[in-house]
Amino acid sequence: MENIEKRIKELEEEIRQTPKNKATEKHLALLKAKLARLREERESIKGGGKRHLDIAIKKRGDATVVLIGFAGVGKSTLLRKLTRAEPKVAEYPYSTSNPQVGMMEYNYAKIQVMDLPGIVRERHSKEKIREILSFARVADLVLLIFDPFTVSEKQKIENLLTEFNFRLNRAKPLITIEKRASGGLIINKSRDCKLSVEKIKSLLKGLGLHNGIITINCDATEEDIIDSFFRNRIYVPAIKILNKMDLLSAEEVREIKEFFPISAEKGINLEELKRKIWEILELKRIYLKPKGREIEERPLIVKGNPTLREISKRIFGKEAKKAYLIKGRNMKREVSLDYIPKDKEIVEFKI
Ligand SMILES: Nc1nc2c(ncn2[C@@H]2O[C@H](COP(=O)(O)OP(=O)(O)OP(=O)(O)O)[C@@H](O)[C@H]2O)c(=O)[nH]1
Ligand SMILES: [Mg+2]
Structure with missing residues (x-):
């Protein structure tokens, strides 16, 4: 060595x-x-x-979002606001010592949100930081959280992520x-x-x-x-978030560019953040209409751009014979199984 x-x-x-x-x-x-x-x-x-954090977290739901940031920036507060999880929130830093998870429901999708212990350069060894960040390997999206006191140190977190093989917002x-x-x-x-x-x-x-x-x-x-x-290397999209925007004037918030401003505690911009998460994750709602019956109330959630062929295999375990798009009452048009459905389209399969 x-x-x-x-x-x-x-x-x-x-x-x-x-x-x-x-x-x-x-x-x-x-x-x-x-x-x-x-x-x-x-x-x-x-x-x-040797491992310090001896726990494993299973990926669940339609997608996984991981919160990363220095200690005390408000990650656990955000997890509480986005999900029903109740992690510890404290005025003192390092309050989260193990990863915490919650499930966020948005547009019928179940999005797993994982809150990681805050990163502290002076306090944590490289091994410890590696271990904390290793939980983010399953992420479909990373939220890099800063507050007004740490925003000037964004490069440090970005460098650490690069060092531990994350490639943020870059195509493979x-x-x-x-x-x-x-x-x-x-x-x-x-x-x-x-x-x-x-x-x-x-x-x-x-x-x-x-x-x-x-x-x-x-x-x-x-x-x-x-x-x-x-x-x-892990190629994953990321959003840089500025939390605690309530502590700044509107003018100061505007000056901090390339960050998505929110206040987790005061609940500011959280709906907009959810919408952005949904968009970046490329999730879509596909409504299914079983033949001769009403459209199902809960849509199927798909990620990326699967074709109808792929979707039919996923739900029926085999390829459908035909597929139709339903547009309003009595408006049914046959489409190719290679068709890539858009968000909120209604589909009927013939199997
Ligand atoms: N003013 C303000 N304070 C906030 C906001 N969000 C969180 N806080 C406060 O910031 C402190 C730290 O919040 P936590 O959610 O525990 O922060 P954390 O990032 O989970 O901290 P660690 O687990 O120690 O890394 C608490 O006192 C929160 O009440 C916000 O939007 N505005
Ligand atoms: Mg915390």
Whole structure:
């Protein structure tokens, strides 16, 4: 372990001291990739260590939203307001020591909300922070909560999340890396990719890959290639929230851009927040009409853009023969099973 630590320090130093220009680009890519590999190795050794929070939380409901933030910003207060859960809320920080969950009902969807212990840099070890954040691996959406006292430190939380492999609000890069036993490195890249073949090869060598096929179908960065190699990165959407907006003037709230302002305690903007959560989660209500009967009262909740074929398999365990959209009384139109229904559409299946 000490040895890895030492090599990491040496590499960091070498990267710092290398001038950044055209001539050194390739070498820097190699060093960066080597560093990423060592860091990964260090994590895998530490990951096997003892656990502090000995609990497991099952994913339930139609989607899971996780609240992350420094201690005392109001995460537990927000959980109480969004769900019927009653976690401890206290004036002193670090009041939540284990993850708490509640279920939020919105548009008939059941959205699991998970409140995590507040992160405190000075008080928590890296291992502890890793452990807290590891609960967010199941998240379909992360809410990064700040208050007026911590908003200037947003970068710290973002850096920690990046360090522990979260990639917020970023699409997964279209890169595949196939390892081979021999044959050297074969690079297939689309026009979008502006990295030179030489640089890509340096990165892969730094990662310890000397034989394989890499296919890049996006405007990839060096980090994207490193990320794709390790395969353990979590691509998840996030909303940055400024809580306790009641403590600020309207003018001050406006100045804090890119944050969604709320007051959990005073209940300000919470309906708007729920709507935003619903939109980002890409949830849809599909109303089913059994043949010859009334439309079912509770819709089926689906995530993303499934086709009618996929939906019929999910509810009947097999593919429907036909599907119809119902538009008002006596208005029934047959649609293809490849049709992707929109929110609130009414569907009748023939099975
Ligand atoms: N003024 C104001 N105070 C709030 C608001 N939301 C929460 N608080 C207060 O902030 C304090 C901390 O709230 P918690 O919900 O316990 O915060 P937490 O983020 O869960 O804290 P830890 O579990 O310690 O990380 C409490 O005194 C809350 O009453 C808000 O919208 N406005
Ligand atoms: Mg709490």
